[in-house]
Amino acid sequence: MSEDYNDNKTIQAQSSETMGGGGAGVTPDMDYVRPAEIADQDLYHGHSFITKWIFCQDAKVIGVQYFLLATFTGVIGLILSWLMRLQLGFPGAAGFMTAEHYYQFVTMHGMIMVVYFLTALFLGGFGNYLIPLMVGARDMVFPYLNMVSFWSFFVAVAVLMASFFVPGGPTGAGWTLYPPQTILEGTPGSGAGILLMCLSLILFVAGFTMGGLNYLITVLQARTRGMTLMRMPLTVWGIFTATVLAMLAFPALLVGALMMSLDKVLGTSFFMPTILKAGEVLEYGGGSPILFQHLFWFFGHPEVYIVALPAFGIISDLISVHARKNIFGYRMMVWAIVGIGALSFFVWAHHMYVSGMNPWFGFFFATTTLIIAVPTAMKVYNWILTLWRGNIRMNTVMLWCLGFIVTFVNGGITGIFLGNVSVDVPLSDTYFVVAHFHMVMGIAPLMVIMGAIYHWFPLVAGRFLSEKLGKWHFWLTFLGAYSIYFPMHYLGFIGVPRRYFEMYDSPYMTSTVGMNEFISLAAFLVGAAQFILIFNIIKTLKTGKPAGKNPWKANSLEWLTPTVPPEHGNWGDRLPVVHRWPYDFSVPGAKDDYITQTTPPSEVSNTGVEKT
Amino acid sequence: MSEPKLEGIELKPGFKGMAEDTGSDQTMFKGVHWGKAMMWIFLLSDTFIFSCFLIAYMKGRGSTPVEWPNPSEVFALDAFGVPVPLLLIAIMTFVLITSSGTMALAVKYGYEKNRKMCGWLVLATAIGGLTFVGMQAFEWSKLIHEGVRPWENPFGAPQFGSFFFMITGFHGTHVSIGVIFLFIYAYKVFAGHYDQQKRGWFTSMKGNYVEIEILGLYWHFVDLVWVFIFAFFYLW
Numbered sequence: 130m131s132e133d134y135n136d137n138k139t140i141q142a143q144s145s146e147t148m149g150g151g152g153a154g155v156t157p158d159m160d161y162v163r164p165a166e167i168a169d170q171d172l173y174h175g176h177s178f179i180t181k182w183i184f185c186q187d188a189k190v191i192g193v194q195y196f197l198l199a200t201f202t203g204v205i206g207l208i209l210s211w212l213m214r215l216q217l218g219f220p221g222a223a224g225f226m227t228a229e230h231y232y233q234f235v236t237m238h239g240m241i242m243v244v245y246f247l248t249a250l251f252l253g254g255f256g257n258y259l260i261p262l263m264v265g266a267r268d269m270v271f272p273y274l275n276m277v278s279f280w281s282f283f284v285a286v287a288v289l290m291a292s293f294f295v296p297g298g299p300t301g302a303g304w305t306l307y308p309p310q311t312i313l314e315g316t317p318g319s320g321a322g323i324l325l326m327c328l329s330l331i332l333f334v335a336g337f338t339m340g341g342l343n344y345l346i347t348v349l350q351a352r353t354r355g356m357t358l359m360r361m362p363l364t365v366w367g368i369f370t371a372t373v374l375a376m377l378a379f380p381a382l383l384v385g386a387l388m389m390s391l392d393k394v395l396g397t398s399f400f401m402p403t404i405l406k407a408g409e410v411l412e413y414g415g416g417s418p419i420l421f422q423h424l425f426w427f428f429g430h431p432e433v434y435i436v437a438l439p440a441f442g443i444i445s446d447l448i449s450v451h452a453r454k455n456i457f458g459y460r461m462m463v464w465a466i467v468g469i470g471a472l473s474f475f476v477w478a479h480h481m482y483v484s485g486m487n488p489w490f491g492f493f494f495a496t497t498t499l500i501i502a503v504p505t506a507m508k509v510y511n512w513i514l515t516l517w518r519g520n521i522r523m524n525t526v527m528l529w530c531l532g533f534i535v536t537f538v539n540g541g542i543t544g545i546f547l548g549n550v551s552v553d554v555p556l557s558d559t560y561f562v563v564a565h566f567h568m569v570m571g572i573a574p575l576m577v578i579m580g581a582i583y584h585w586f587p588l589v590a591g592r593f594l595s596e597k598l599g600k601w602h603f604w605l606t607f608l609g610a611y612s613i614y615f616p617m618h619y620l621g622f623i624g625v626p627r628r629y630f631e632m633y634d635s636p637y638m639t640s641t642v643g644m645n646e647f648i649s650l651a652a653f654l655v656g657a658a659q660f661i662l663i664f665n666i667i668k669t670l671k672t673g674k675p676a677g678k679n680p681w682k683a684n685s686l687e688w689l690t691p692t693v694p695p696e697h698g699n700w701g702d703r704l705p706v707v708h709r710w711p712y713d714f715s716v717p718g719a720k721d722d723y724i725t726q727t728t729p730p731s732e733v734s735n736t737g738v739e740k741t
Numbered sequence: 742m743s744e745p746k747l748e749g750i751e752l753k754p755g756f757k758g759m760a761e762d763t764g765s766d767q768t769m770f771k772g773v774h775w776g777k778a779m780m781w782i783f784l785l786s787d788t789f790i791f792s793c794f795l796i797a798y799m800k801g802r803g804s805t806p807v808e809w810p811n812p813s814e815v816f817a818l819d820a821f822g823v824p825v826p827l828l829l830i831a832i833m834t835f836v837l838i839t840s841s842g843t844m845a846l847a848v849k850y851g852y853e854k855n856r857k858m859c860g861w862l863v864l865a866t867a868i869g870g871l872t873f874v875g876m877q878a879f880e881w882s883k884l885i886h887e888g889v890r891p892w893e894n895p896f897g898a899p900q901f902g903s904f905f906f907m908i909t910g911f912h913g914t915h916v917s918i919g920v921i922f923l924f925i926y927a928y929k930v931f932a933g934h935y936d937q938q939k940r941g942w943f944t945s946m947k948g949n950y951v952e953i954e955i956l957g958l959y960w961h962f963v964d965l966v967w968v969f970i971f972a973f974f975y976l977w
Contacts, residue, residue: 166767173945270775273944338786342779349769350778357766376782380789384797388907396892397903399801412892415805415900420797427793707766 160729162355170267186272192258199249206241209234218649228630229317232301239304251439262687265353269343281336292325308400312393327386334379355707367442370470378431385424426477434473440577451527452519455712457511465504491550498548525599529580540569561621592673602661609655685711810896840869841964851950860930867923
């Protein structure tokens, strides 16, 4: 069995003498990099179809698996949103749609999109594929655990989907699952539905913990020679910090889901107060529903940043590469990511302003919420300053980046409205809230995902996605998304409540008919536009233009593998040695407009490059 | 899994050393095994789980309108006809903390490559853990016999039973998982898997005595959590 493992090929220390010539005045130790501290990683190479593609331990394959499964759940979430918009725009058009169904679709759409689509896609998909490549590791540090992580996610999705087919259907309590109504009769899916939801969440958290430990230790302990933390691409910083948040926030969700299941199955009263139903006192009593809200939002708010921070990181890299400029204020960007991550643990109760809190708590959480706008705004300024006077390539990737910045600023500004208690109270539970969070954590991260797909597809598949189809995809999505969510702000201002199945003959019904129809039509269009991407991918895999090595002329390590797409083990015989940060674009005096991370200083000693 | 090689790298003590390690390439925790770093971070995450449980318990105990039972009466055990408060819990705690001591010695002998001593001490730790779980099962059955259920109890607030069974159950699950692993590792030590660097059954990674220390970290954590549960549940 000895050929199964590449046994301890220790890294050949590259002495400075053997590295490229360099100009006059180059000191011999200019290219010095500390010797290897860790032996080369011992990898298990699969041989059969099953160990290579199904129970695979290669982080890149696991990343693609995560990506495909998350996309599948995302499409389900998309179809659910179509059904909801069909009901809202054209009440009664779908004959089978009852109020119960509507609530179930709202709930499942929310939970699927936030947890099973965005989180899994950013951390499981991009994290697995990019972290080892970007930090110069052969694989994740615990490949077996990583494989189990994906399959736990698979079971979690299967359990979630199973809830569509149990008696009573999936839970319809809203994605926040607030007790007591979640588990009381009368709420759709209050039987098997909510139990499967809790079980699925617990499985997701368990699976994610295994993956998260991998991401963290790979970044902390398995970087290649020369790769310091402050030379890592911001993508890795974003995913790393998001993973830290997840490791500390998911426990609250796990505990909440467990206690909720016990309330349902064993009849405990953790979250259940004394309840009168049709004049009769239920068996429950003495519990605290607010406790669940605290547990849920202690997870729920960091969750927003678990989605947003990887998006921030990825967008920084995309903008820098496609504007051919170094990222403006790299260190500021890193500290902003870390600062946002830390602050995100102190803002959760701004989701609970109307739940009944001590006003001083509202004051405290409003303050912390507004403080978090500071590092976030810094990031936006830095993206704009990176674009400023850049040599911008107006390709599909850049369009998605620009779309992201605009959308994110939009959603961020409405966040300032909702962060203030006195403004939030009238806007709470209206369509303004729906518009806000869809802009800021729905559409904006989605734009990043799309940009990232167009950017990294040539690496994963070796071919360029079609630019023509990509531009159609972008413009339909961008304009369509604005057509959906801009009018929604207005609906919120005039007071239309969210989560209502139908407005019946309230004044809202008559005055908003046209607008609701328009929003629904736009939603159908935007949803359909996403299938352009799927078509584009299938077409490209067959007939796309071959990309070759480093097609975007980027600097970071993932483009510098000996083979494209990278093979298991990533780097062939020898690990890369890093000499600089990944943002040396358009350096004055340099031969090309980019200097890769592995270029030793002696080769570019005649340029104006700064030491990083 | 890789052995750290730190020749030619001078490690500085204190805050300065920490800052230097953080700013350096390759690893942040110099010479620390990947699995060990992973266990520390996992335990941090697990700390948050138990904190959530205990905070929920405090909130639940504070908000229930019915009076909370007196733990020294509920958890008393008759010894020679005299009810002694917390007698069983004291013995359980003693056994668990003692098993932490044997675990620490097992780690020491493991690094000294003293296969026999290490194996016996891991086995002793496993037996200590098993005794703890056994006594917990006895305590549970005693309370159930007295009529305490997750949804009610004859002594007062129903949340008492809910939180008691949930939190000690969750901790007991941790101990049980630890015991299973301790038995497996005891077998692996006696069979010489760590001396021969035999590859693992699932992970196919080479065996190394550091695994004993990693399991030890988990075991000490489980004991530490028990101290908090003891303080919050039995003494408050």
